[in-house]
Amino acid sequence: MTNEAIPNLTAFDEAALDHAFAALERQARAAAAALSGPEAVEAFRLEWLGRKQGRLNDVSSRWLKAAPPEAKKSLGQRFNALKAVVEGLLDAALGAGPSDAALAAEAIDITLPGTRRLTGAEHPITRTLNEIVAVFTALGYSIGVGPEVETDFYNFECMNFPPGHPARDTQDTLVVAGQARRAQRDRLLLRTHTSPVQMRTMEQQPPPVRIVIPGKVHRNDAQDATHSPIFHQVEGLCVDTNITFSDLKGTLDHAMKALFGSSVKTRFFPSFFPFTEPSADVQISCIFCGGKGCRKCKHSGWIELLGCGMVDPAVFAFAAEKQPAYDPKKISGFAFGMGVERIAMMKYGISEIGQFYAGDMRFLGQFV
């Protein structure tokens, strides 16, 4: 700092005081403007406000003492004003922090990539399954689950696939070893669909029932781009008095709109499943072309998505063995089921079903 020492004051009239204080204020402002860095600010504080060597202390001890009594008041006022200015400058300097020049020295390359922690991804099957289940829980469905190893009774017989029935041929089954000597209905197998949980649920509770059943199922199928011996289904069951085919249509139409967007249309075709009657296949208008026809929908404008139907009275008869309230003359119900892989493949543009089960980090990482 190059401020000169405080001069001795020789005149104490107003004009002389004005002149002397104005000079000091100029010096203070000039010094403050040049401050850079916290050390300089501290030096400025000591220079001007230091208790022993501070310049204001100097002014006070020399000018005030030397002033004639009639000028003391006027000088005191000017002194206080100057002190306020200096304190203000100091506050401003402290608040402003380091100068831009000082900060420039700390520059870094902000274009280098950020340090990222990995976020794990939800499996696309889990994700799709949860989306489907959420649509139905919002409609009042509870979630039901059941074992992956089932008896022949629950997987087939009570679902109205009698022993030896040709409909069993449509579901090639993986069986547990060593079953040949057991009664047919007790034989253990890998469930081929989530439908056994329908019966397990009805055996546990009288109507009304509304459940949605997500789960893993297995079939003795060769693996190709769209088929896998392991896959997932979401099944639904609604039983009450006065449940109708039009309720089934309305429920699934709502669900498909909730899953694929409100502009999606549904249409129903007669089909055959042993455990429902009437049975239907449901198509939705192609979500890729909006129904105009494209490669994805084989130019039909429609995509087949799920199977459904009214619960067959024969199924209720099995349930009524444990819960007599399942009297098909008094209650009715519908059931539906859909393949999760197929929906996930469609939603996320996946072309190989095998990718779901390979645990490839590069594939899974896309679903974060």
Added chain:
Amino acid sequence: MKILTKWLRAYLPELSVDDLRLAEDLTLRGIAVEGIFDLGPGNGSLYEMDITTNRVDAMNHYGIAREVAAIYGVALQPFDLALPAHKPAAAVFPVRIEAEDACGRFTARVLRGITITDSRDWFTQAEVDTYFKLLEQKKISSAVDATNFVWLAMGQPTHAFDLDKIEGGIVVRRARKGEKLKTLDGIERTLDPEDLVVADHAKPLALAGVMGGWDSMITPATKSVLVEAAWFEPMAVRRTARRHGLHTDASHRFERGADFNAAPVASALVSRILLAAGGSIEGDLVDVRVPALEARTAARKPIALALSEVQRILGATTDADGITDATVEGVLAALGCMLAPAATNAWSVTLPSWRLDIEREIDLIEEVARVYGYNRFANTLPAFGGGVTALPFAQSESALRETLRSAGFHEAIASTFCSASDAALTAPQPGLVVPLGNPLSEEAGVLRPSLIPGMLTMVAGNLHRDVSDVRLFELGTVFSGTAEKVDERPALAFAAAGLLAEQSPLHPSRSIDFHDLKGVVEQLLTRFQTRTLYFDRFAPEAGLTPAWLHPFRSARIVADGTTVGWFGQLHPREAAARKLKDTILLCELYLDRLYRLPLRKPAAREISRFQPVRRDFSLVLDQSVPWEQIDAALAALSLPEIVDWRVREVFRDAKLGARDYSLLLGVTFQAGDRTLRDEELQSYQAQVIDAVGKAGARLRS
């Protein structure tokens, strides 16, 4: 199945809609046309059709024509069955049904003076040439072509025997033990006493409803023919076919239920074709029927149907009129049912012989809905007043998933199966591994007893593809049990390999290690409420550590006294066997046990306003003293003012000697109600030094 519209239209002279529209209308009624191929001018289209297994009656041209007639209300042309008058026979050809449970009807017609030749056109419009050419069906000989034509036309299997090879007459019976039959495929078969056969008085001639016999087949030398058209019981045919590993057109039809009344029609059609090249009929048609089976098929009792029941099941329609009595009557009559009024808006419905799939009122309701059109029903939502119950472990499961995802692990789903050797390596109870009876492959021979085999396969898959940083987890079911009972338990596995996730060009990274994985284990377990939680390991000779784990770099996890899982480094032996050079860290948790612990419920406590004081203690310990002892000693102090202690650093220094290591212990002192005074701090520090000293540590000078 291939269907010609040209052939269909021959049965439907009034049909005016074009082939595209026809395909659409059939499909919407469950007779699915999957593909339409234009066959050129005058030839109509070829439909590629997918008929559901219950509609075996519609797996032929006439059956589909019948559906078309019902849809559009047009007339269905009957078959022309006119035959030349038969010559009298010396005696009625003997036919006997011995297996009355399995054969419901057997018709036999004797043709004499037959010439077996290239089939020729016996109908006025050259159907066989035209239809077979359009269907790319090869012509073989008049006898084979005749049965094929009738099969394609009406779906009734028929068979032609060389009559001169038949001794005595026909008996439909069960095979005798040890009987042999060479079938048309040239295979000599030993028959099972359960097999149903068409035999003569000396020997079996054919597997009934499945395949004809070699010795009685038609040859160019054949002069006399016996035409068989019969009805066999589905299960009998199915069992016979299965036993011999055969699936033929005939068995397919009979297994699913043939038309009891079709036999005479089919017999006439086959005979007409064979007689086109000359010959004559000897005697009247022999038609033997079993009344009990006729009563179950063609002469079934009528079914009661009420309009109210139709409406109760089907609900609202988009038309204001909805389903009326006229709708029901119109649809069912067109399908061949006969409706007799039983009460107001109720009927007694006699069923057509070709629709064995219709047995109950609900089946009729389905027919009404189907022909009326599914898409003419309204979309309604049922009212619901019940509550929704959540799965008991849903929250625990999502807490685990959430924690692992936030720790950077991707969720994976692996195969449910593994090899027997992987099962032996990883099963908690090796005696209870469950093998499959018909596995997909040897590598998938058993139900997985652990998630580790699948996890290792997936990790290896990544490493072998040069994806070196792996973080995967799987939540799935593991299996144990016997042929009588299989237990399923939920399990969680996760694996890590490669570098720590936080990678930056500015800071060096390092390989993930045991303690990184242990941190994830701890993160997971702190989601649950535990009274005690510790990790331990066993000497290898104890045989308790799972064989897939490195015996000195693994730990058991014990929560509230129960083993909830294991984790650590993959055993180097297993890594080498799988050609894995990288260090792989694995954990498996037994969720059935973990789920017995409630999820931790967060509770806030007062945060002290007073200054905490941190003191570090540099300790020297013998190698045999693990951190756990120091930790336990500090916990035993039970001083509320010691609010935190942790290892800040562990280091080994040559100056300390080989047996010792050094540990920097950080302890934080704080009181909830006051600022700690110097004397208090001195006292606490002395207690800490004393406690760790007794645990085997000394202060580094």
